[in-house]
Each structure stands twice: as structure tokens, then as C-alpha cells.
Amino acid sequence: QVQLVQSGAEVKKPGASVKVSCKASGYTFTSYGISWVRQAPGQGLEWMGWISAYNGNTNYAQKLQGRVTMTTDTSTSTAYMELRSLRSDDTAVYYCARDDRESSSWLDYWGQGTLVTVSS
Amino acid sequence: EIVMTQSPATLSVSPGERATLSCRASQSVSSNLAWYQQKPGQAPRLLIYGASTRATGIPARFSGSGSGTEFTLTISSLQSEDFAVYYCQQYNNWPPDTFGQGTKVEIK
Numbered sequence: 001q002v003q004l005v006q007s008g009a010e011v012k013k014p015g016a017s018v019k020v021s022c023k024a025s026g027y028t029f030t031s032y033g034i035s036w037v038r039q040a041p042g043q044g045l046e047w048m049g050w051i052s053a054y055n056g057n058t059n060y061a062q063k064l065q066g067r068v069t070m071t072t073d074t075s076t077s078t079a080y081m082e083l084r085s086l087r088s089d090d091t092a093v094y095y096c097a098r099d100d101r102e103s104s105s106w107l108d109y110w111g112q113g114t115l116v117t118v119s120s
Numbered sequence: 121e122i123v124m125t126q127s128p129a130t131l132s133v134s135p136g137e138r139a140t141l142s143c144r145a146s147q148s149v150s151s152n153l154a155w156y157q158q159k160p161g162q163a164p165r166l167l168i169y170g171a172s173t174r175a176t177g178i179p180a181r182f183s184g185s186g187s188g189t190e191f192t193l194t195i196s197s198l199q200s201e202d203f204a205v206y207y208c209q210q211y212n213n214w215p216p217d218t219f220g221q222g223t224k225v226e227i228k
Contacts, residue, residue, distance in 0.1 A: 045164065045207055047217040059215040095163055104214045106154040106169035113163055
């Protein structure tokens with residue numbers, strides 16, 4: 001069965017960086033992409049960006065350009081999302097989700113979420 | 121950026137009744153729209169993609185319709201497990217994908 005298992009909760013200080021991992025299993029990793037979506041406490045869903053596990057192409061939300069990097073390691077079927085220069089409003093649950101390999105599409109399987117707390 | 125607007129913000133429905141949720145796009149997204157269900161403390165779950173295709177394992181009481189800028193998610197007979205927040209997402213004009221702000225379906 002398809003599973004996406006994310007790394008554990010993080011607490012970071014403002015200005016620091018965080019790197020969240022998302023390990024995929026149950027399907028051919030390079031046949032799909034991964035999108036990252038975040039959800040601030042009590043708020044809705046915010047799309048952060050997409051990476052193709054097939055060819056490494058990426059597209060990021062404009063508001064995060066320059067602060068976010070998404071990568072994949074096909075040898076371990078793991079996707080990573082790094083967010084730098086953290087601010088208090090980056091506090092959120094971060095989700096990875098399986099996506100199309102050519103472009104962003106519907107998200108059919110989701111990770112369990114990783115809570116990132118940014119606090120001094 | 122396409123803005124997705126969901127209505128109502130909260131829908132109070134009795135178990136067994138029909139629920140109709142709306143999602144409007146600020147410009148046409150063709151049929152490139154998905155619906156998700158999210159329960160407290162859980163990740164979202166895909167219900168509908170392509171505006172009207174049910175995802176694997178989704179009960180037939182969930183149905184989606186619409187195209188262009190107006191979309192509807194209908195739950196024909198609400199079960200206790202259906203009380204949750206529902207989000208629409210457009211993936212036609214990206215980046216970025218955009219989500220609606222959500223509709224909370226609560227017990228009346």
C-alpha cells in the first residue's frame with residue numbers, strides 16, 4: 001500500500017532552517033511527483049511547491065521563492081523540503097503528498113504531517 | 121493567482137440529510153478541481169478529482185460536479201464520519217495550486 005512517512009516534529013528559533021523528510025513506499029517513486037502543503041494552526045491549506053521525482057523539476061510558491069528548496073533522493077525514495085530564514089508565521093503542520101510527475105495535479109496520498117514550531 | 125472561494129463557511133446538517141458545498145474559481149479552471157476531506161488532527165484525504173471522479177475507496181454518497189468556475193460537492197446522506205472540513209483545490213493554472221478556505225460540516 002502507498003505510504004508517505006514524514007520526519008518528526010521540530011522546534012526552531014527565528015532565522016534558523018528546517019529540513020523535513022518524506023519517505024515513500026508502496027509505489028514506484030520516480031513515476032510520480034511530490035507536493036508540499038502547509039497548514040498554520042486553525043487555518044486552511046497552503047500549497048508550497050512541487051517536485052518531480054522523475055526528473056527533479058521544481059515549482060515553488062512565489063511567496064516562498066528564495067527560502068524553500070525541495071529535493072529528492074531516488075535511492076531511498078525520500079523527498080525533502082528545506083525552509084530557511086524561519087519566521088514565527090512559518091509555524092505550521094507541513095504535509096507531503098503524492099502528485100503527478102509532470103506537473104502539479106490532485107494529491108492522492110498524504111504524509112501524516114510534521115509540526116514545525118518557530119519560537120524564540 | 122486563481123482565488124478559490126468556498127461557501128458556506130459552516131454548514132449545519134442533520135445525519136441522513138443531504139449536504140451541498142460550493143466552490144467558485146476567480147477564473148476558469150476547466151475540470152481541474154479536486155475536493156478533500158480533513159478531520160481534526162489528520163491529513164487531508166482526496167475525495168474527488170477531475171471535478172467529478174471519485175478517488176479510490178470513496179463512497180458513492182460523495183459526488184462532484186461543475187466545470188469552469190462553479191463547482192459543487194454533494195454528500196447525499198450524511199453519515200457521522202462525514203462531519204469534517206472540506207477543501208477544494210484547483211490545479212489548472214499553476215504555480216501555484218490554490219485551495220479554498222474550507223467549509224466545515226457540523227452536526228445540526
